[in-house]
Amino acid sequence: xxxxxxIAEQPVAVRRLLEVGWPEARTLARPLAAGEHLTIAGRxxxxxxxxxxxxxFESLAGLVTALAAPSLVTRYRTPPNFARxxxxxxxxxxxxxxxxxxxxxxxxxxxPTVAITNRASSLLARTAQETFLLRCGPERSVAATKTYTxxxxxxALLAANAAESRGRSALSLAGLVxxxxxxxxxxxxxxxxxxxxxxxxxxxxxxxxxxxATALEAAxxxxxxxxxxxxxxxxxxxxxxxxxxxxxxxxxxxxGARGAAQSEARALSRTxxxxxxxxxAVTNDPGMAELADDAVLLRAPLSEALTPISFAVVAQxxxxxxxxxxxxxxxRPRGLSxxxxxx
Numbered sequence: 001x002x003x004x005x006x007i008a009e010q011p012v013a014v015r016r017l018l019e020v021g022w023p024e025a026r027t028l029a030r031p032l033a034a035g036e037h038l039t040i041a042g043r044x045x046x047x048x049x050x051x052x053x054x055x056x057f058e059s060l061a062g063l064v065t066a067l068a069a070p071s072l073v074t075r076y077r078t079p080p081n082f083a084r085x086x087x088x089x090x091x092x093x094x095x096x097x098x099x100x101x102x103x104x105x106x107x108x109x110x111x112p113t114v115a116i117t118n119r120a121s122s123l124l125a126r127t128a129q130e131t132f133l134l135r136c137g138p139e140r141s142v143a144a145t146k147t148y149t150x151x152x153x154x155x156a157l158l159a160a161n162a163a164e165s166r167g168r169s170a171l172s173l174a175g176l177v178x179x180x181x182x183x184x185x186x187x188x189x190x191x192x193x194x195x196x197x198x199x200x201x202x203x204x205x206x207x208x209x210x211x212x213a214t215a216l217e218a219a220x221x222x223x224x225x226x227x228x229x230x231x232x233x234x235x236x237x238x239x240x241x242x243x244x245x246x247x248x249x250x251x252x253x254x255x256g257a258r259g260a261a262q263s264e265a266r267a268l269s270r271t272x273x274x275x276x277x278x279x280x281a282v283t284n285d286p287g288m289a290e291l292a293d294d295a296v297l298l299r300a301p302l303s304e305a306l307t308p309i310s311f312a313v314v315a316q317x318x319x320x321x322x323x324x325x326x327x328x329x330x331x332r333p334r335g336l337s338x339x340x341x342x343x
Contacts, residue, residue, distance in 0.1 A: 040088045
């Protein structure tokens, strides 16, 4: 099975998880919602999904959420106190020893733990008190695609149900499958953007708010598949110094959705172009698309909180198309394997 075919499976994978996972998420979210805080542990793409989860749990459920530092458990032997909170561990393979170690530490102080994984028999699933299965089917390509988007959907389901448990407004996931299907069909637009990026040696990747996680994941996919140095930033952090490094002709991949950060994304696009950057947008805002040098414009209606899921699919296609144009082998990325075990 090829990377492109696994990207194509995402609408079906998202639909399946929404249909089967909602009742399960309702049960799993209750102990998460009852705590005073939440910690999410992951590595690589899973850590990028965890960043998305932080925004979801804090904005929807009002639950203070931290990203774990696994080395504090496995190397420094100075773990934080997870008591009175809960811990989510994310690993598509479930084979990450340091993520499992964080869950084991949390269980030692009787904190509720949930594993999000694609493998029911994995180390992570065995370590956690509860498991939320992604149900994606085998993912054979080295670069995570369908497991990444499914993880984001799982986090959205858990956060929406945690919000309800805490007496807050829930998030509607209406339109998500349609939006992911639309995104999966944008390969021609993604290839046009990749052609314009050309043989650039470095790319700046930006997003704000919910889209920060998308910027992180897009940059990782470009580095993995195309072997191009892609540097991700929150657009707010980028303005606090790194923007000084911007040179004429540098490509910037900008993720921006309609909503709270919309006007800022438009203003940033103007600023970047005034400095000579070539701005390529992934957006559902027609106004932002017009301000960019080129754009992949999604039109399916979707909550701002969910756009990182469909935008990530476009990011995968941009990375894939860029890799193809550079002659990279996307099925066997150099120096990478499907499972990486950090301790």
